[in-house]
Amino acid sequence: MSRIHDMGGRLGYGPVQPQPSEAVFEQPWHARALAVTLAAGALGQWNLDMMRHARECLWPADYMRFGYYEKWLAALADMLVAQGVVCAQELRTGQAMGESPLATRRLSAAAVAPALARGAPSLRSAKAASPWPVGTRVRTLLPARNTRVAGGHTRLPAYLAGKTGRILMQHGSHILPDSHAHGQGEAPEPLYTVVFDAADLWGQPERAGDEITADLWHSYLAPE
């Protein structure tokens, strides 16, 4: 059920290669890719969950072949066309067919600092459900899937599907990505940090008693 981006626990990868110190951006075009993506996002034609889903919907061969910022660029191009901000012809030729009606929303240099400082909080005051208390034993959905949109975006990783854990923290109600990524509204739900025993996830943990946590929404869970 899961897409290519859902990597937790997968076998077959080599060592992590830490760099003790490195430039913030390895290549000048990496910086440009990040900046173009953020500036285009400020036009307000999609939300963070939609953009994550666009990256996840890259063809698996592209997802694995592309570097990090190549994924961003590809998803941005796909999103710009999907939302009608640019057309395929413009992408193909690299030439604009006239100024966009969205040009009034262009992010100015002076607006960058306030926009970055404002962020986009996902906490909402709406109480759609009574949250379960800290300490509650809960089981996650099996399989991990978007229950509203077939094949849609979800933030329940496959490696945590059908597992039992314990609510460690409550975070109030947050926008539900499974809805928000598909233009179906914010649908806020209680969000929890749930802690799992490594032995329950992997059978043979590296060390007995090690733990993994994830932040999971109310509708991903059922009390045991």
Place this chain on the structure above:
Amino acid sequence: MPHDHHDHDHDHDHPHALLPPDPALRVKALETLLSQKGLIDPAALDAIIDTYENKIGPKNGAHVVARAWAEPDFKQALLADATAVVAELGFYGRQGEHIVVVENTPQCHNMVVCTLCSCYPWPLLGIPPAWYKSDAYRARAVREPRKVLAEFGLQLPEETRIRVWDSTAEIRYLVLPMRPAGTEGLDLQALTDLVTRDSMVGTGLPQSPA
């Protein structure tokens, strides 16, 4: 989004395939097109890049950690409601709207990953390093954190439990590492200088005083 999956690599209908193959040219093409359409201002791009190259980075997180080491009341407030505490310091913003600080102890070592993408507390640590975004780290940190830590040169005592935090929502985690021994007399700046980026992700420890 429409999909038309063919059985070979380069022939598919995603619009991004219309862009030039070289990634540097790809981003240039997008930037030029969006500028022509009046949708982005190259000066705004420069301002975004300047922010993350020069203004927002791990020194913000290091300041928070050093203060938590030096001031018990600050630490208590930070562990209770980090978002409010770091906001007062001016460290609120994009990809750091909801912050939780988790404290390392001799019994429990914390380590942060995002298995689904690359979630990271930008206002405190800046843009994540390449290894944090790598497939290997995303896949392995939750299944074999001790092997991964060994690749960073970090061996934890057997009595220390690991808790790996998979950042699957908009909560962003900062690890509060243990204060190194021999730092009793140090001032805030000297403490700040010991705090490494990796120690705040949980893949390293702070430096020891010289």
